[in-house]
Amino acid sequence: MKYVSIWLGLAVLLLAAGPAMAQSKGDPAAGKDKAYQCMGCHGVKDYTNAYPTYNVPKVAGQRPQYIEKALKEYRSGARKHPTMHAQASSLSDQDIRDIAAFFASEGPQ
Numbered sequence: 001m002k003y004v005s006i007w008l009g010l011a012v013l014l015l016a017a018g019p020a021m022a023q024s025k026g027d028p029a030a031g032k033d034k035a036y037q038c039m040g041c042h043g044v045k046d047y048t049n050a051y052p053t054y055n056v057p058k059v060a061g062q063r064p065q066y067i068e069k070a071l072k073e074y075r076s077g078a079r080k081h082p083t084m085h086a087q088a089s090s091l092s093d094q095d096i097r098d099i100a101a102f103f104a105s106e107g108p109q
Contacts (some may be wrong), residue, residue, distance in 0.1 A: 026064060026094075031102025034095050037087060043105075061108035067100035 014076075041047055047056045059067055073079040075088035075096075091099070 006051035025099025026097030028101040028105040031098035035099045035102050059103045062103055064100035064104040067103055068096050071096045
């Protein structure tokens with residue numbers, strides 16, 4: 001009887017958490033459209049920014065959690081990069097999840 005109570009408790013917890021967990025997932029198909037501007041820099045092989053000169057990181061294949069965290073930090077200003085701040089500032093949390101899911105689904109380039 002004790003185990004039945006534990007299982008019922010877990011089932012209720014999972015059912016209650018289900019909508020929140022589903023909401024936190026990104027949609028790679030939607031992210032592909034939303035990442036169109038990102039691809040101008042992050043999708044070009046061996047792209048180097050003109051000024052200041054640095055290699056632009058490729059984000060394809062990166063873990064979605066990392067991309068989400070980075071974009072939210074650019075958006076808030078916690079990560080300093082004027083271009084990335086401008087791009088991320090217009091993104092909603094769902095946009096960020098979708099873009100992260102898209103890049104993660106692409107695999108390393």
